[in-house]
Amino acid sequence: MKKILLVLILGAMLVAKETIAQGCCDAGSCSLSPFKGGQFSLTEGPRxxxxxxxxYGKGFDAITSIGGHLEYIRRINDAWSIGAKGTFNSNSGRLGDVAGLGDMFLNANYSHRENWRFTLGTKIPLSNGDVKLNGASMPMPYQPSLGIFDAIAGVSYRWEKIGLSAIYQQPLTKSANSYLRSSTxxxxxxxxxxxxxxxxxxRAAYDLYTTDQLSIVPSLLGIIHTAEDTYxxxxxxxxxxxxxxxxxxGLTLNANIRALYNFKPNQGIELNAGFPLAVREAMPDGLTRSVVIALEYKFRF
Structure with missing residues (x-):
């Protein structure tokens, strides 16, 4: 099992070096635990x-992007759970270095008959999306947050080894960013x-390999951006x-793989990697990435 996990990590690192992708999704909701695919978590055992x-990843114009997050999930009972997730982002490139708090995600989840899960949530920006260096607004690829409040609604369904999720993410405000490209x-x-x-x-996910210690879940993730952005x-x-x-x-389509290894009954590590199949022509939000490799430690109690 450890050899399988090592192969996955090395393979993901190799692909990350060679590929361009959007990453997860434009504004981050598909990286929340309720929408990752695989078996529903916290339906029994620790609450x-x-x-x-x-x-870590390489972004547009060779920008180096390093991100971090802290997430907490509380199972209230067999049906209800709540979650909170905060992010931090650091972006470095030829125009400078920008680091700061990203966004806070809050969500409430309702599970029905062990097959259905319904989620309502929101994204709250922790910075305004207009960080400046030397008095000039930085382009969006350097910003640690879009600076936009979002509403999130989603539903997930499981049938045997197949997991399906549908999410709608609606921006509620504009970004405060003030960058305008120059003629030079x-x-x-x-x-x-x-x-x-x-x-x-x-998202369509499939439990490819599952034991008490290791699970491997590949998935396809399609993101339809419903209209043209404006500035x-x-x-x-x-x-x-x-x-x-x-x-x-337009459409962004990624192939993803998620591997979770439980080295103790209440502790585990998770590896996520994404690979691009199709991307939009223009990404004004600056979220285009070289394939991001994400590693996560989980503790249940």
């Missing part, structure tokens, strides 16, 4: 779970007052009108 994890550097898209549109997310065109600091960002609507 609490704490997870601490980190990730057109590398990054303009995102002044970015108005991000909603995502509809589908506010400005001249000499004066806002004029909203402009659509061509190519920002």
């Amino acid at each position: 609490n779970q704490v997870s601490l994890g980190g990730s 550097d057109t590398t990054y898209l303009s995102t002044n007052k970015l108005n991000r549109k909603s995502d509809f997310i589908l 506010t065109y400005a001249v000499s600091g004066v806002d004029h009108r909203e402009q659509s960002i061509e190519g920002s609507q």
Whole structure:
């Protein structure tokens, strides 16, 4: 079992070196525990779970991205559970280094007949999406958060070894980002007052290998960005009108693999990796990544 896990880790690191992908999803909801795929957790046994994890990847324009998160899940009874997750992000590239708190996710989950789970949640930004260096707003790929409040609703269903999830994520506010591309550097898209549109997310997962200690769950993750994002065109600091960002609507499709190894009854580590199959032409939110490798420690009590 340990050899299998080692092969997965080495394989994921190799692919991460060679591939370009969006990562999980535009605004992070599909990385929440209720939507990862695999068997529903915390339906029996310990009522609490704490997870601490980190990730590493190469982003757009060779930006190095390092992320971290802390997540807590509490099972109230056989039907209800609640969760909270906070993130931290650090992005470094040719324009500078930006690090800070990312977002807080809060969710409530209702399980029905061990096959269905319904989730309502929200994403609360912990920074405004407009971090500046030397007085200038940094492009979105450098920002630790989009700076946007979101509402999240999802449903998950399990049938034998197959897990299906559908998520809708609706932005409720605009970003405070004020970056406008210049005529001398057109590398990054303009995102002044970015108005991000909603995502509809589908995941299909399959329990490929499952024992008491090790489970391996590959999945397909499709993210439909429902409309073109917009930004506010400005001249000499004066806002004029909203402009659509061509190519920002459409489908992102990833192949993912998740491996969970329980080295003790109440402790385990989880490895996640994603591989791109299709991406949108334009990603104004800056969430394009070289394939992110995420490692997480879980403790149940």
